[in-house]
Each structure stands twice: as structure tokens, then as C-alpha cells.
Amino acid sequence: MVPPLALDIDGTLTTPTGRIDPRAFELLPAWDAPIVFATGKAFPYPVALAHFLGREETVIAENGGVAHVEGETAIVGDPDAARAVVEAFRERGGEVGWGDGDTVNRWRETEVALSPDADADLLREVAAAVDDVEVVDTGYAYHVKSTAVSKGRALGVVADALGVGPASFVAVGDSENDVSTFEVAGESYAVANADDAARGAADAVLDEGFMDGTVSVLDGLRERAE
Template identity: 75%
Template sequence: MVPPLALDIDGTLTTPTGRIDGRVFELLPDWDAPVVIATGKAFPYPVALATFLGLPPQVIAENGGVVHVADETTFLADPDRPRAVVEAFEERGGEIGWGDDTTVNRWRETEVALSTDADEALLREVAADVPDVEVVDTGYAFHVKSTSVNKGDGLVRAAEALELDPESFVAVGDSENDVSTFAVAGDADAVANADAAARDAADVVLDEGFMDGTASVLEALSAGRTPGE
């Protein structure tokens, strides 16, 4: 029996150049346990990935702001304060930084994502003046989000809907926003490219990065071995 999985996307199911690694389509479609995709991306992205994998869309999106499982979608945060932070940031000369690409935030329901080229110091200064809002750096974007949600709480909610114990999950991730997931999953693996926060929170820091690391976890679990051994 293989365990259920909680998998991040960027830096975890991708190549170093940001593409979805083709091994995702070899290793996950026939996984004989629930797979929850837990990401900072906007809601449609993990749903699309699960759909193309032929898996039920069991997803935690927007860093826990949106949870979709058992055909039920729950929005767990109000976007008004994050949006107010970004508006104030722009009024003070800050730039979101995506250029002409409006898709990053077009379907985002509970938070706002800014490019890592944005002025982080100014963004954090503005956010500090707004209650219950935080800035999370995933290495791919600065996420302005409610402090009341995170991916770990999303996993607890998803596990409950699936009638599973969160501790039965194996989680794989790479950044600060995976720390809460690692805290509730039974086993937590950080890929080699993980940031310091994720590495410190993980049970195992893998020798391989990106999808190489995730593939090593899936192959070990399929063989009945403990990842990282």
C-alpha cells in the first residue's frame, strides 16, 4: 500500500527551468492513494494539472486560501485586505512586475501574487500596516495573503473530506509556504533546491532537486522504502 500524497508544484514537480517534468505523467496517474496538489498558484492551475493527470481534482490553491475536494470548493480567505495592500504599494511607486502578463492574478480568488522583481522592502513595509496580512516568498512570487490560511490547514481540511488522517500523508515541497504542510503531514520531504525554511521543517532533505527529488520519493514509496534512505 502506498500512502496519500501532498505535492507542491513549482520547484517540486517541475524542472529547473519551470516546466512540468514529464515524469509527473508517468508516476502519478496510477498512484493507488489520494493525491492532493498543494500550491501557491491560482485555483485553476492545480485543477488543470490534476485533470490532465486523470486524477480527481483534490487541490489546495493560493497557499490554503482555496480548497477543493470531493467536488466541493471552499474559499477560506477574503481578498480585500491583500488587494488593498497591493493598491497602496502601487500608489507608493511599487510595481507588481509581471509586465503585460495578467494571467498570474486573473483567477486568483483570495490573495495577490507579485513578481520577485517587485520591491520587497516596500511591499513588506506597506503590508505591515494592514492587520492580518502577510507576505510569503515562495521563490517564484511574493504572495500577499491572509494570515488566517495556510497549506497545512488546507491539508487538514482536505484529509477530513477524504476521511483520512493528515499524518497518513507524505508531503513534498520546496519553500516557505510548505512549512505548514510539513507540520501536519506524517512524513515531509524537502527537495534539494528547497529554501532554508522548508529544509529546517522537513523530516528529510533529499539529495536530488526539483522533480528528480520528488521522483525519488515516489519510487522509494512504491518499493516500500523510506524516502532518503
């Protein structure tokens, strides 16, 4: 039997240009074990991906701030503290950076995401003055979130609801926000485009990047299960 998967999305199921790699639609619908899509994006994004893949909507969003499994949604973290940090950042001249319409944050429930062009030094300085708030750099955004929130903690919640242990999961990811997932999963892989934090936490760093790396993991797991 193939193992359950905990898969990041950006940088892991995508092409280098940020598109969902079409191989996800070939390989993931038939995976004969649970798949958890674990992302820093707002809740609707991984739900939509699961829906269009024909998978159960088993997702972790907002870096662990939202977990959805078996039709139940758990919201974790203090969004007010994160929003207060961003407001103070703005008052000191910082910009969130997404422009008018900001769909990046429109549906976000537990954190605030800022453009990778935002002033990271200023943002971290402002966040450091607030208890239990941190800034996480995913390479695609700076996320201001509660320190009580992580993908790894959320994976424990999801695994418990599914009746399996977190250590039964194989995780694939590419950035700092995947470190906590790697720490609780039984087996973890960083794709070749991963940042230093993910590389240091993973059991193995792949030779291939983006979806190429994820495909190599899936192929290896299938061969092992045969």
C-alpha cells in the same frame, strides 16, 4: 499500500526551467492513493494538472486560500485586505511586475501575487501596517495573503473530506509556503533546491532537486509498500 501524497508543483514537479517534468505523467496517474496538489498558483492551475493526469481534482491553491475536494470548493481568507495592501504598495511606487494581461492574478480569489522582481522591502513594510495580512516568498512570487490561510490548514480540510488524517500524508515541497504542510503531514521531504524555511521544517532534505527529488521519494514509498 502506498500513502496519500501532498505535492507542491513549482520546484517539486517541475524541471529547473519551470516546465512540468514528463515523469509526472508516468508516475502519478497510477498512484494508488489520493494525491493533493498543493500550490501557490491560482485555482485553475492545479485543477488543470489533475485533469490532464487523469486524477481526481483534489487541490489546494493560493497557498491554502482555496481547497477543492469531492466536488466542493472552500474559499478562505480576506482578499480585500490583500488587494488593499497591493494598492497601497502601488501608490508608493511599487510595481506588481507581471506586465500587461497579468494571468498570474486574473483568476486569483483570495490573495495577490507579485513578481519576484517586486520591491520586497517596500511590500513588507506596507503589509506590516495591516492586521492579519502577510507576505510569503515562494521563490516564484511574493504572495500577499491572509494570515489565516495556509496549505497546512487546507490539507486538514481536504484530509477530513477524504476520511483520512493529515498525518497519513507524505508531503514534498520546496519553499516557505510548504512549511505548514510539513508540520501537519506525517512525513515530509524538501527537495534539494528548497529554501531554508522548507529545509528546516522537513523531516528530510533530499540529495536530488526538483522532480528528481520527488521521484526518489515516490520510489522509496513504493519499495516500502511492497
